[in-house]
Amino acid sequence: MKHEVKEAGASVVVAFEGDIDLQTSPAAREALLEAVGMGKPVVVDLAAVSYIDSSGVASLVEALQTAKKGGQDLTLAAVSDGAMRVLKLARLDAVFTIHDSVDDAV
Amino acid sequence: MSETPEPQETETSAPRNVIEVRDLVTHYGDRMILKGISMDVHADEIMVIMGGSGSGKSTLLRHLMALEHHTSGTMRILGQDIDELNNVELVDLRQKLGVAFQGGALFSSMTVGENVMLPLFEHTKLDRKTMEIMTRMKLQVVELGGFENLMPSELSGGMIKRAAFARAIVMDPKILFCDEPSAGLDPVVASQLDDLILLLRDALGMTVVVVTHELDSAFKIADRITVLDRGEILFIGTPDELRASDNQRIQNLLNRVAEDDTMDAETYLNRLTGDEPAYRPL
Numbered sequence: 001m002k003h004e005v006k007e008a009g010a011s012v013v014v015a016f017e018g019d020i021d022l023q024t025s026p027a028a029r030e031a032l033l034e035a036v037g038m039g040k041p042v043v044v045d046l047a048a049v050s051y052i053d054s055s056g057v058a059s060l061v062e063a064l065q066t067a068k069k070g071g072q073d074l075t076l077a078a079v080s081d082g083a084m085r086v087l088k089l090a091r092l093d094a095v096f097t098i099h100d101s102v103d104d105a106v
Numbered sequence: 107m108s109e110t111p112e113p114q115e116t117e118t119s120a121p122r123n124v125i126e127v128r129d130l131v132t133h134y135g136d137r138m139i140l141k142g143i144s145m146d147v148h149a150d151e152i153m154v155i156m157g158g159s160g161s162g163k164s165t166l167l168r169h170l171m172a173l174e175h176h177t178s179g180t181m182r183i184l185g186q187d188i189d190e191l192n193n194v195e196l197v198d199l200r201q202k203l204g205v206a207f208q209g210g211a212l213f214s215s216m217t218v219g220e221n222v223m224l225p226l227f228e229h230t231k232l233d234r235k236t237m238e239i240m241t242r243m244k245l246q247v248v249e250l251g252g253f254e255n256l257m258p259s260e261l262s263g264g265m266i267k268r269a270a271f272a273r274a275i276v277m278d279p280k281i282l283f284c285d286e287p288s289a290g291l292d293p294v295v296a297s298q299l300d301d302l303i304l305l306l307r308d309a310l311g312m313t314v315v316v317v318t319h320e321l322d323s324a325f326k327i328a329d330r331i332t333v334l335d336r337g338e339i340l341f342i343g344t345p346d347e348l349r350a351s352d353n354q355r356i357q358n359l360l361n362r363v364a365e366d367d368t369m370d371a372e373t374y375l376n377r378l379t380g381d382e383p384a385y386r387p388l
């Protein structure tokens with residue numbers, strides 16, 4: 001897994017690439033919390049994520065909660081079908097704001 | 107996980123097999139238990155294993171989970187020949203397999219949440235917070251959201267089974283193994299467990315291998331059914347093919363006809379006199 005952080009408008013975009021799984025989710029978590037720490041709205045770009053397991057989803061949940069506590073937005077963009085199924089099963093599709101693309105989100 | 111080749115890349119036949127067993131022979135002590143089993147489990151299917159008591163269902167399941175040594179034959183699990191794996195690779199493989207055992211017990215001294223979280227503690231270095239969220243998500247999936255701080259003694263039998271399922275899937279296994287998940291439950295609760303198994307397969311794309319005695323349950327959830335008879339495969343096929351079979355032993359199973367113990371007189375005599383090998387611990 002790789003990730004890239006860039007600023008787009010008033011937001012910070014964290015774009016992940018590859019698999020977010022038990023091995024890589026600690027790094028994803030760190031990247032997410034760091035982005036939230038920048039104090040701006042955060043958009044998580046999942047377009048290039050082929051697989052996300054529940055440790056990855058848990059990291060998203062923690063980042064969302066941290067953002068909310070700081071009065072910030074954290075939204076998801078370009079969620080794949082597989083990731084969407086994982087979110088739905090845990091009833092998280094209603095918890096996250098999900099955009100079709102990063103352009104829609106920023 | 108990402109560096110292990112998926113069976114997809116090594117397996118060319120369709121449908122893709124997550125388990126391939128050829129001529130598997132196993133013993134407990136001198137006693138042959140599985141007598142040359144060949145079977146495949148396809149990706150994303152629910153394979154139900156049936157057969158009489160002592161036919162070798164639980165033994166087969168433990169072999170499919172790479173927990174036991176076999177005498178001969180080959181087994182490929184998630185594309186890997188288990189005879190070629192070293193101990194570290196075996197541990198890695200087993201982490202991709204989820205298990206809800208016969209009995210499905212939780213540790214009574216730990217909360218429900220700690221029980222579900224246990225595999226994460228044992229096998230990962232995830233942050234505690236991540237583990238807690240994963241645990242709550244899986245409890246939500248089995249409809250035990252908010253129950254993480256209760257002790258197992260405060261749950262009903264059906265709830266304990268569901269918590270055991272949450273523990274079995276907490277690591278997102280590729281294959282989930284269940285040995286008689288609904289044993290001892292009332293029919294309504296047992297049927298809810300069937301629904302849960304279907305949900306896990308449909309929503310998470312898990313392959314599920316289930317041992318059950320319950321015909322209703324088998325017909326409801328199975329894509330294919332394997333029938334074991336005294337350590338041998340009597341049948342593998344779809345529920346419809348099973349119903350249509352004119353094999354007398356299969357019909358007996360379907361009609362729940364108790365079978366005579368067909369041990370011949372000589373074997374019985376030898377057993378009484380100690381000349382037929384009794385089984386002993388490994």
Ligand SMILES: Nc1ncnc2c1ncn2[C@@H]1O[C@H](COP(=O)(O)OP(=O)(O)OP(=O)(O)O)[C@@H](O)[C@H]1O
Pocket residue numbers: 134139157158159160161162163164165166385386387388
């Ligand atoms: N640990 C063991 N040591 C020795 N023999 C064993 C052991 N486990 C099982 N066996 C024997 O292997 C045979 C198959 O047992 P197994 O538990 O696989 O049957 P099963 O089909 O799961 O039966 P049940 O429906 O009663 O659970 C039986 O004859 C049993 O006595």
Ligand SMILES: [Mg+2]
Pocket residue numbers: 163164165208285
């Ligand atoms: Mg058994």
